[in-house]
Amino acid sequence: MSxxxxxxxxxxxxxxxxxxxxxxxxxxALAIGLAIAGLSIGFLVAPTDATQGDSYRIIxxxxxxxxxxxxxxxxxxxxxxxxxxFNARMxxxxxxxxxxxxxxxTFLALWTGSFxxxxxxxxxxxxxxxxxxELILLFLYLGFIALQSAIDDVVRxxxxxxxxxxxxxxxxxxxxxxxxxxxxLHQGATISMTAAPKMAQTMLxxxxxxxxxxxxxxxxxxxxxxxxxxLERERDAEWVRVLRAKA
Amino acid sequence: MALAFGAVYLRDLRxxxxxxxxxxxxxxxxxxxxxxxxxxxxxxxxxxxxxAAGVVxxxxxxxxxxxVTSLYAGDHADGSLEQMMLSGHSGFEIAAAxxxxxxxxxxxxxVLIAPLIGLLLDISAPALWTLLGSLLLGTPILSLxxxxxxALTLGLRSAxxxxxxxxLPLAIPALIFxxxxxxxxxAGQSASGHFSLLGALAILTALSAPLATSFALHIALE
Numbered sequence: 001m002s003x004x005x006x007x008x009x010x011x012x013x014x015x016x017x018x019x020x021x022x023x024x025x026x027x028x029a030l031a032i033g034l035a036i037a038g039l040s041i042g043f044l045v046a047p048t049d050a051t052q053g054d055s056y057r058i059i060x061x062x063x064x065x066x067x068x069x070x071x072x073x074x075x076x077x078x079x080x081x082x083x084x085x086f087n088a089r090m091x092x093x094x095x096x097x098x099x100x101x102x103x104x105x106t107f108l109a110l111w112t113g114s115f116x117x118x119x120x121x122x123x124x125x126x127x128x129x130x131x132x133x134e135l136i137l138l139f140l141y142l143g144f145i146a147l148q149s150a151i152d153d154v155v156r157x158x159x160x161x162x163x164x165x166x167x168x169x170x171x172x173x174x175x176x177x178x179x180x181x182x183x184x185l186h187q188g189a190t191i192s193m194t195a196a197p198k199m200a201q202t203m204l205x206x207x208x209x210x211x212x213x214x215x216x217x218x219x220x221x222x223x224x225x226x227x228x229x230x231l232e233r234e235r236d237a238e239w240v241r242v243l244r245a246k247a
Numbered sequence: 248m249a250l251a252f253g254a255v256y257l258r259d260l261r262x263x264x265x266x267x268x269x270x271x272x273x274x275x276x277x278x279x280x281x282x283x284x285x286x287x288x289x290x291x292x293x294x295x296x297x298x299a300a301g302v303v304x305x306x307x308x309x310x311x312x313x314x315v316t317s318l319y320a321g322d323h324a325d326g327s328l329e330q331m332m333l334s335g336h337s338g339f340e341i342a343a344a345x346x347x348x349x350x351x352x353x354x355x356x357x358v359l360i361a362p363l364i365g366l367l368l369d370i371s372a373p374a375l376w377t378l379l380g381s382l383l384l385g386t387p388i389l390s391l392x393x394x395x396x397x398a399l400t401l402g403l404r405s406a407x408x409x410x411x412x413x414x415l416p417l418a419i420p421a422l423i424f425x426x427x428x429x430x431x432x433x434a435g436q437s438a439s440g441h442f443s444l445l446g447a448l449a450i451l452t453a454l455s456a457p458l459a460t461s462f463a464l465h466i467a468l469e
Contacts, residue, residue, distance in 0.1 A: 136419060139416040143412045143413040143416065146409055146412055146413075147399060147400070147409060147413060150405055155469075156466055156467065156469065159466040159469075160463060163399065163459055163462050163463050163466065164399060164413060166459075167417065167455075167459050168417070170455070171416075171417050174420050174448075175416070175417075175420055178419065178420035178424065178444075179423065181423070181427075182423045182427065
C-alpha cells in the first residue's frame with residue numbers, strides 16, 4: 001500500500017456530496033452541543049466582571065463571531081483562488097458558499113459589539129479602528145456576493161469573484177493599519193498568543209467552546225450550501241440523476 | 248512595448264477630445280457635489296474649514312468612480328477591446344494605459360480645480376497646497392482601482408453601483424492618508440508621513456492594479 005495521498009479526491013462534486021452528507025449530521029450535533037455548553041458556562045457559571053458587570057457576557061458571542069468573520073474571508077479567498085488556478089469546480093462553489101456565512105458573522109460581530117458598546121461606552125457606535133475595519137470587511141463581503149450574483153455566467157462569476165477576493169485579501173491588512181493610524185480608542189486585545197490571558201479560566205473556556213461551536217456551525221452550513229450549489233450546477237450529471245432516483 | 252501604451256493612451260485622449268462636454272462631466276459633478284455640503288452642513292466658515300479636506304476627497308473619489316464605469320464599456324461594446332486583448336500586447340500595458348488616460352481626462356482636472364474649491368470652503372493657503380499634493384498623489388490610485396472595478400463589472404446591468412460597492416472599500420486607505428495630510432498641516436504638524444504612505448500606496452497600486460485588471464479583462468472576455 002504505497003499509495004500517495006490523493007489531494008483531489010473530494011474535488012469531484014459527487015464525492016464531495018457523499019462525504020459532506022455523511023459529515024453534516026455530526027457537525028450539526030457538534031455545533032448545537034458545543035453552543036449549549038459554551039452558552040451555559042458563559043451565562044451561568046462564569047463570574048461577573050469586576051468593572052463591566054454582566055454586560056461583558058456578550059463577549060462569548062462577539063469575539064468568536066469576529067474571529068470567524070476574518071478567518072472565513074481568508075478561507076473564501078483561498079478557495080476562490082484555488083478554484084481559479086486549478087479550474088476546480090468544487091473549490092469555487094465552496095468560496096461562493098462561504099461568503100454569506102462570513103457576512104453573517106461580520107454582521108453578528110458588529111451587532112453584538114454595538115450591544116456591548118451601549119452599556120460600557122455609553123454609545124451604540126464609535127468610529128474606532130476595529131469597528132471601522134470590521135464594517136469595511138462587511139462591505140468587502142457584500143461586494144463579493146453582489147459581484148458573483150450580478151454575473152449570470154457561472155464560470156465568469158467564479159473567476160471574477162476570485163480576482164476580487166484576492167485583491168481584497170491583499171488589501172485587508174493595508175486597510176486595517178490605515179484605519180488604525182486614523183483612530184484608535186478601543187480597549188486592547190483581551191487575548192493574545194504571547195501574553196498570559198487576563199481572563200478567568202471559566203470565561204476562557206466558555207469562549208473557546210463558543211468558538212468551536214461557531215466553527216462546527218460554519219462547516220455544517222457551508223457544506224449544506226455547497227451541496228445545494230453542486231446539485232444545481234450538476235443537475236444533468238449522472239450522480240445527481242442517481243440521487244434523484246433514490247429520493 | 249511602450250508603443251501599445253502610447254497608442255491606447257493617445258487614442259483614449261483623442262476620443263475624449265471629440266466629446267468634450269462628456270469628458271468634463273466628472274469635474275462638473277465634483278464641483279456640484281462639493282457645493283452641496285455647505286448647504287447641508289451650514290455656512291459657518293469654521294465648520295467648513297474643518298470638513299473641507301474630507302469633503303473634497305470624498306467628492307473626488309465619487310467623481311472618479313462614477314466616470315470610470317465607461318472606461319472599458321465603449322470599447323467592449325464595439326469589439327475593439329477584444330481586438331486589443333488579442334493583439335499580443337500585454338494586458339498589463341493596456342490596463343495601465345487605460346488608467347493613465349482616465350487620470351489625464353478626469354483626475355488631473357480635479358486636481359487643477361481643487362484650489363477653486365478650496366476658496367469656496369475657506370481653506371488656508373498651506374492646507375490648500377497640501378490638499379493639491381495629496382490629490383496629485385492620490386487620484387492616480389483612484390483611476391487604477393477604478394479601472395479594476397470597470398473590468399470586473401464589464402457588461403453587467405448594474406455595473407455603476409456595483410463598481411462603487413466593490414472599489415470604495417479598497418480606496419479607503421487613500422482617502423485616509425489624503426485627507427489626513429491636510430488635517431496634519433491644519434494641526435501644525437508635518438504632512439510628510441502621510442505623503443510617504445500615500446506615495447507608497449500609489450506605487451503598490453500602480454504595480455498590482457493593472458495586473459489584476461488584465462486578469463479581470465481576460466475573464467470578462469472569455
